[in-house]
Amino acid sequence: MTADGCDSLEVIQTTAAEMLDSNVSTKMLREDNVTKNSSCISVSVGFPITMMITGMVGNSLALILVCISYRKKENKRKKSFLLCIGSLALTDLFGQLLTSPIVISVYRTDLNWDRIDQSGALCHFFGVCMTTFGLCPLFLASAMAIERAMAITNPHWYSNHMKTSVTKKTLAFIWLLVLLFALLPIAGVGKYTRQWPGTWCFISIGDREVKGNTFFSVTFAVLGIFSLLLTLSCNVLTIRGLIIRCKTKSGTSQTSKQWERLTTETVIQLLGIMCVLLICWSPLLVLMLRMISTQVSSSACSSTLTHTPGHLNCNFFLTAIRLASLNQILDPWVYLLLREILLRKFCLMANAVSNCSIDDHKETQTALAQEVPGEKQPS
Numbered sequence: 001m002t003a004d005g006c007d008s009l010e011v012i013q014t015t016a017a018e019m020l021d022s023n024v025s026t027k028m029l030r031e032d033n034v035t036k037n038s039s040c041i042s043v044s045v046g047f048p049i050t051m052m053i054t055g056m057v058g059n060s061l062a063l064i065l066v067c068i069s070y071r072k073k074e075n076k077r078k079k080s081f082l083l084c085i086g087s088l089a090l091t092d093l094f095g096q097l098l099t100s101p102i103v104i105s106v107y108r109t110d111l112n113w114d115r116i117d118q119s120g121a122l123c124h125f126f127g128v129c130m131t132t133f134g135l136c137p138l139f140l141a142s143a144m145a146i147e148r149a150m151a152i153t154n155p156h157w158y159s160n161h162m163k164t165s166v167t168k169k170t171l172a173f174i175w176l177l178v179l180l181f182a183l184l185p186i187a188g189v190g191k192y193t194r195q196w197p198g199t200w201c202f203i204s205i206g207d208r209e210v211k212g213n214t215f216f217s218v219t220f221a222v223l224g225i226f227s228l229l230l231t232l233s234c235n236v237l238t239i240r241g242l243i244i245r246c247k248t249k250s251g252t253s254q255t256s257k258q259w260e261r262l263t264t265e266t267v268i269q270l271l272g273i274m275c276v277l278l279i280c281w282s283p284l285l286v287l288m289l290r291m292i293s294t295q296v297s298s299s300a301c302s303s304t305l306t307h308t309p310g311h312l313n314c315n316f317f318l319t320a321i322r323l324a325s326l327n328q329i330l331d332p333w334v335y336l337l338l339r340e341i342l343l344r345k346f347c348l349m350a351n352a353v354s355n356c357s358i359d360d361h362k363e364t365q366t367a368l369a370q371e372v373p374g375e376k377q378p379s
Helices: 008-019 023-032 034-044 046-072 076-108 121-153 155-161 164-182 213-248 254-294 314-353 361-367
Strands: 192-195 200-203
Touching (some): 076 121, 121 155, 121 164, 121 192, 121 254, 121 314, 164 213
Antiparallel strands (some): 192 200
16 A cells, blocks of 8 residues: 655645636646656655565565465464464555556656546556555454464463464455455445545545445544554553563573563564554544544645645645555564564563563463464474
């Protein structure tokens, strides 16, 4: 899910052009500012290009690591976690590949969407992608958070009932459910429209004249917020369970020290996941609900820095979308890659002041079976 925009000067120029009655005047205005527009485009197009490249690199690395580890793992519980991580990386990767090239193409046509999409079908496709690849990562994150919480709080039940087939069915259900929801505007419930500065399409938020649009917009925001709260709640339960286990007993054996390190790394990783989700998604979801409640349409925004009554600040809305898009880039790092690279060093300092261990080796091995692929388990 990728979106980007130009500076406020371009919108002021476009608005002024629309106010002119003569096509000649409009043409002259565009010709006078063609240099400025081209310069703006050359700078702004770097943002979606950078996001696409970094997203592809991070998610591709995650997929390669997951595939290698999946073939090596014989533990079904670990394979379930690998399936979740791989599905998240694959979803984020497809989200980048399907939307970023469209945004870049629009920039190369001088922000003229009609040059590449006269029928409007591409806008509908873009909107479906934005909705699908926006909600899917949130739901997948919730699914992994629930799995972690069950593994830590009830390891025996998790060990006996959690199977790879259940994970595959759950992932397929999430994808299908989100895709069907994203197709509602195609069926006449809600609407996808071009958003400022005309390089991307999304839900026509705040437009109550369209049939079912309020329902569709509210449902998107509510589903997103529910997924966030569910993920945060499950991660808090997981952290609490880990801390309780650490405080029950202490030891000085090598195994205890290894589990101490794993526990500390897991807690730090979960805190990082929660921070990334809140920072990336909260602004957009809260803004959507506010726009719906105040009946402010996303298609009637103001690019000025000062607040205009009845209008949405385009720059703020665009920033919220960029943050949500950034989640696709950060996902593989907070879930997999950064743990291997950075957390190990950070925990050397954290373990110096911590004094916790886990006594029941078998029970804990089941609970932490969802550790990052390639993690060496103590024996």
